[in-house]
Amino acid sequence: MIRGALIISTLLLAGCDTVPLEQPPTRAHIADSALPPVKQFGAPQPVPPQRSNRDIARDFLDLHFKLEGGSSLPILTRFEQPITLRVTGSPTKTLNSDLSRLLSRLQNEAGIRVTRVTSGDAHITIESVSSAEIRRALPRAACFVVPNVGSLSEYRRNKRRAKTNWSQLRERTRLAIFIPNDVSPQEVRDCMHEELAQAIGPLNDLYRLPDSVFNDDNVHTVLTGFDMTILRATYAPELQTGMSRDEVAARLPSILRRINPKGGSHASRPLKETPREWVNAVEAAIGPNASTEVRKRAATQATAIARQQGWKDHRRSFSHFILGRMVQRSAPGLAQKHFKTAMSYLGNAPSTQLHRAHISARMAAYEISRGNGRAAQTLLRPAIPTAAKFESASLLSTLMLLQAEALALTGDIEEARAVRLDSLGWARYGFGSDWAVRARMNDIAALRPNTMAGG
Structure with missing residues (x-):
């Protein structure tokens, strides 16, 4: 899994991606020294998987025995010895606390004990380096994990050798995760969740999964209840490294029953396979290295393929969501129609709560820009606790800042101030630097027409 190539941004809202960073003249300036401390999430609230064990077994097999490019893996691999982990490089202030929380979750929810060591060799090394160093190693990656190395320098020396090729992996004894130390606390945490999950578990990502970090849409960025179920099954005593797909498939039903x-x-409701042409269109639409027109055409193509496939799930929703993002600045009314269509394919299932919250942010921004504070609040009320439950501080702070503008539009000035102030600790975790927090505030404040002083 290479995080960074296909990230969904929740930051660029309707028509405000080019707003200057200066404080709007009607908004009271908040100095750096007045920004509240970084907030962090409390007890995890994972949502258990909401589908049948038969479908989960299919997901397990496709996650473990396929790679993203389409090739198959002949055997199951996992760690067969107690796992140790060390952190090297220059970790950020929040890395250690977030890592401790993640390791606790792995033990409590997946039954996997990973022991931290401070010196000597370890099975897994997390090396904290600059984003520039990571990009020099893999230009499109924000962070990544590699087998059979212990440092970025060792990876560079062995980059084109079989030992660092996941398709050649036959046992897990030593891996390295490379995480940036110059990004927001949330991005550091998200990288740890995704890459450590791959280091100990499945190697594949599947767009058909609505409730998993093993999905390149990057809606979920911390391990979910489904992910913990997959990891717990991976380390079930009935399985071991070297088993074939058929051997694992024979044991999975009893493992999952337990x-x-x-x-x-739950009744079995298997989703259709995701065709490669849709994946290619999505990657072109949300990838970083294409013009706006190229990305818009790719998003339109993804939407057409989803319609041709007859999908009525989160993948069709995602197609409309990315197309709405493409046209949001040039045709905000059309974008709103795409967002409404995207929402219609999600239903009310717990597995799509976070998807709905992302779309609600876009739709609420549109309503605020039109002065419809009450309509925006209706969209935001269920989305805010959802963002908190799924531990997305960037989305949570964005939703709260939008709520503050919606409250101001309806005349609740004091409540707007309180919500805006409460959002800042989450914004500092989600966006990192003070200037990024202020920029986010400015962008959202600029949505509201006829901004009133003191709001």
């Missing part, structure tokens, strides 16, 4: 008994009561 670790996920509620999955036996």
Whole structure:
């Protein structure tokens, strides 16, 4: 898994991606020294998987025995010895606390104990380096994990050798995760979740999964209840490194009955496979190295393919969501129609709560820009606790800042101030630097027409 190539941005809202960074004249300036401390999330609230064990077994097999490019893996691999982990490089202030929280979750929710060591060799090394160093190694990556190395320098020396090729992996003994130390606390945490999950678990990503970090849409960025179920099954005593797909498939039903008994009561509703042409269109639409027109055409193509496939799930929703983003600045009314269509394919399932919150942010921004404070609040009320439950500080702070503008539009000035102030600690975790927090505030404040002094 290479995080960074296909990130969904929640930051660029309707028509405000070119707003200057200066404080709007009607907004009281908040000095750096007045910014509240960084907030961090409390007890995790994972949502258990909401589908049948039969479908989860299919997901497990495709996650473990396929790679993103389409090739197959002949055997299951996992760590067969107690796992140790060390952190090297120059870690950020929040890395250690977020890592400790993640390791605790892995033990409590997946039954996987990963022990930190401070010196000597470890099975997994997390090296904290600059984004520039990571890009020199892999130009499109924000962070990544590699087998059979212990440092970025060792990876560079072995980059084109079989030992660092996931398709050649036959046992897991030593891996390295490379994480940037000059990004927001949330990006550091998200990288740890995604890359450590791959280091110990599945190697593939599947767009058909609505509730997983093992999905290149990057809607989920911390390990979910489904992910923990997959990881717990990976380390079930009935399995071991070297087993074939058929051997694992024969054991999975009893494993899943034991670790996920509620999955036996859900009816099987398998989603169709995701065709490569849709994946290619999506990657072109949300990738970083294409013009706006090229990306817009790719998003239109993805939407057309989703319609031709007859999908009525989160993938069709995602197609309309990215197309709405493409046209949001030039045709905000059309974008709003795409967002409404995207929302219609998500239903009310717990597995799509976070998808709905992302779309609600876009739709609420449009309503605020038109002066419809009450309509925006209706969209934001369910989205805010959802963002908190799924631990997305960037989305949470964005939603709260939007709520502050919606409240101001309806005359609730004091409440707007309180919500805006409360959002800043989350913004500092989600966006990092003080200037980035102020820029986010400015962008959202600029949405509201006829901004009133003191709001």
